[in-house]
Amino acid sequence: MAKKIRVADLPEFDAAEYLDSEKAIAEYLTAMIEGGDSAMLAAALGDIARARGMSEIAKASGLTREALYKALRPNAQPRFETVSRVCAALGVRLVAQPASH
Secondary structure, three states, rough: OOOOOHHOOOOOOOHHHHOOOOOHHHHHHHHHHHHHOOHHHHHHHHHHHHHHHHHHHHHHHHOOOOHHHHHHOOOOOOOOOOOOOOHHHHHOOOOOOOOOO
């Protein structure tokens, strides 16, 4: 008889552990942008900031660590200026391209 796995016994997934290259970061952000959910984009930027070091990203973006955590938590709705400053601090750009038909 197979042992049942309880969800509570599974380790919590942390995307930050897998964001170890520029390519992984770009692919992750692209997927979140394509999803069209601004709260998910904010959470993804938070994952990337944690992977890079929240204190370093806060300093580079001109935000406090507390403000950064607050702006990039799941279900946050950060202003575009905040997203732009965080992207600059992370060394990434949000780019528009024609939608495929």
